[in-house]
Amino acid sequence: MTMTDGAITQQSDEAPVDGRVARRQRNLDTVLDVVLEMFAEDMMFPSIEQASKRSGLSLRSLYRYFADPGELVEAAIKRSQARAAELTHLAHIGEGPFAERLDDFVSMRLRLYETNGSMFRATIHNAANHPRVRDEMITNRRLLRDQFELQFGPELAAMSPRERSSAVEAGNVLTQIDSIDLLRRVRNLTVAETDTILRDSLTALLVTTS
Incomplete structure (x- = not known):
């Protein structure tokens, strides 16, 4: 009976704490989703005041969660990167015929851009002012470069060291999200046109004809 009473007492004591934690998480999810929406509208430097107005959460609450706009931006980027990690997965990286690997790779990069561009x-816009954002950017670019090198390992292995180094750097530049953004937004190309450019360029870069 004492144990049962203790369990009941413990549950009663913890319930308000759990409720506050859940409410805090809901608020964080709400405001970070709002910031990601602002990014999609090309509002690259959202203030806490703007996030408060759009999310419906009080300034007082947001300043409890984030000391300054930099922390808000960092948290939103990290939230989006967690989602992006699922999109970058290649189930059989470096395996299978070139045409299949090319299809998987280009489709994945375009899907990643359309979802998280x-x-x-x-x-990129916030990297100069926020060291942690800059570090994340450097890490992400390195991971995307490594992925390119692994996916097309068979073709790269057949090259001389100099050819391989040049191909890796050229392929990396071509398929980074920055480059896809240039094609889609600056050149105003369609997804299909961008797809064709990436496929043709990677084929020319990696497949030797004799």
């Missing part, structure tokens, strides 16, 4: 732009 605004987050990548926000990362």
Whole structure:
């Protein structure tokens, strides 16, 4: 009976704490989603005041969560990157015929851009002022470069060291999200046109004809 009473008492004591934690998480999810929406609208430097107005959460609450706009931006970018991680997965990286690997790779990069392109732009815009954002940007670019090298390992392995180094750097530049953004937004190309450019360029870069 004492144990049962203790369990009941413990549950009663913890319920308000759990409720506050859940409410805090809901508020964080709400405001970070709002910031990501602002990124998508090319508002790359959202203030806490703007986030408060759009989310319906009080300034007092947001300043409890974030000391300054930099922390808000960092948290939003990190939230988006967690989602992006699922999109970058290649189930059988480096395996299978070149045509299949090319299809998987280009489709994945375009899907990643269409879903998270605004987050990548926000990362670039905020990197100069926020060291942690800059570090995340450097890490992400390195991971995307490594992925290119692994996916097309068979073709790269057949090259001389000099050819391989040049191909890796050229392929990396071509397929980074910045480059896809240039094609889609600056050159105003369609997804299909961008897809064709990436496929043709990677084929020319990686497949030797004799």
